[in-house]
Amino acid sequence: DAGITQSPRHKVTETGTPVTLRCHQTENHRYMYWYRQDPGHGLRLIHYSYGVKDTDKGEVSDGYSVSRSKTEDFLLTLESATSSQTSVYFCAISGADRGYEQYFGPGTRLTVT
Amino acid sequence: ELKVEQNPLFLSMQEGKNYTIYCNYSTTSDRLYWYRQDPGKSLESLFVLLSNGAVKQEGRLMASLDTKARLSTLHITAAVHDLSATYFCAVDLPGNQFYFGTGTSLTVIP
Secondary structure, three states, X not given: OOOEEEEOOEXXXXXXXXXXXXXXXXXXXXXXXXXXXXXXXXXXXXXXXXXXXXXEEOOOOOOEEEEEEEOOEXXXXXXXXXXXXXXXXXXXXXXXXXXXXXXEOOOEEEEEO | OOOEEEEOOEEEEEOOOOXXXXXXXXXXXXXXXXXXXXXXXOEEEEEEEOOOOOEEEEOOEEEXXXXXXXXXXXXXXXXXXXXXXXXXXXXXXXXXXXXXXXXXXXXXXX
């Protein structure tokens, strides 16, 4: 299995509070991604990174920010959580080997009350 | 806006039968991926298709890609219960942005 972990694995928070999710990899892959998964929508890309300090928006980036100060860590921050951000969040990594195949982390279940 | 459509969304099939899941996408791409997700679990990579006409097979699953038709298929041969899962296709755009289909929930009935 690809070395990719997410923390926390579960979190319950209140509306309006900031939340940071962490993705950590040991594979030295260049690309890292944050997705959210909701019923009926599949996976939707929030933000992605193509190198240290190099990030870009995905299709559902509003209300989220990211940072990547080291190759191995990619942080997703909800500045002020809303109930619509209740979801399962997956981190993924990919590199040039195997055609940029993505490897997924175990996921973080976030509930905003 | 890129659209990735899978059909069917739900599939219930008997053990031993064959079936095909379809993945259509709306823009040019030479790279398509298939993933499997078990309930409550993460996604597992099944196939990476990198060119027109690519065909990959693993056990009872076979995936193919027709970039001109913007279509990929995932064929299931002689289904068994262990194949019950949700299957996703994903398209890769330049810049390595991935767009996923909404998934096909497969249930194999004994």
